[in-house]
Amino acid sequence: MSAYIPALIRQLVSQRAAGVCEYCLIHQNFSMYSHEIDHVVATKHGGQSVEDNLVVACLPCNRHKGSDLTSIDPMAGVITPLFNPRIQVWSDHFEVENAYIVGLTAIGRTTVFLLQMNEFARLQLRQSLIDRGLYPNLL
Numbered sequence: 001m002s003a004y005i006p007a008l009i010r011q012l013v014s015q016r017a018a019g020v021c022e023y024c025l026i027h028q029n030f031s032m033y034s035h036e037i038d039h040v041v042a043t044k045h046g047g048q049s050v051e052d053n054l055v056v057a058c059l060p061c062n063r064h065k066g067s068d069l070t071s072i073d074p075m076a077g078v079i080t081p082l083f084n085p086r087i088q089v090w091s092d093h094f095e096v097e098n099a100y101i102v103g104l105t106a107i108g109r110t111t112v113f114l115l116q117m118n119e120f121a122r123l124q125l126r127q128s129l130i131d132r133g134l135y136p137n138l139l
Contacts, residue, residue: 003043009051010037017056022085023065024101024117025136026058030129033059040084042067055085060122064115071114073106083111096135099127 014037019028021035028035038057041047044067057065065082073080083093093108094101101117103109112118129135 003039003049005037005049005054009049009054012051013037013054014056016051020056020136021058021061022055022090023057023061023083023111023115024122024126025090026122026125026129027134027136028056028058030125030134031058035059036062038062038065039067040086041069045069052086060119061115061117068114071110073110074113075109076106078106080106080110082114083107096126096130099123099130101126 017035019035020026021028021031035056035058038055039047039049040053040055043049047053068082070079070081072078083090088107093103093105093111095104096102100123101112103112116122126135
């Protein structure tokens with residue numbers, strides 16, 4: 001059961017993200033399913049339903065993240081925090097190379113790994129959007 005998030009806060013979080021998943025940067029218009037409001041720190045870990053702890057996430061990112069706060073960095077093999085869109089800058093931790101989201105830091109690598117950002121179907125969608133000039137360029 002998900003935590004109650006007041007309508008005004010949902011609206012503010014959605015507007016702040018401008019329809020874009022704050023993890024993989026896919027816009028809501030290009031997703032098969034509606035993006036969701038997600039807790040960065042899950043309520044089961046003490047996270048609150050406040051603006052500073054809420055993000056917009058596409059269904060694949062949200063399902064893969066779940067309530068996780070960390071995972072194993074695939075390069076270093078150590079427990080590493082996941083990317084937090086509320087306190088970190090996307091381009092400090094990721095870049096896009098030929099439709100692949102590449103982790104530039106341990107946080108980036110770990111987030112790409114856990115959220116499975118480079119699954120085949122997600123790569124195909126991202127490449128199609130890049131080819132049409134519809135995928136964000138944050139760099």
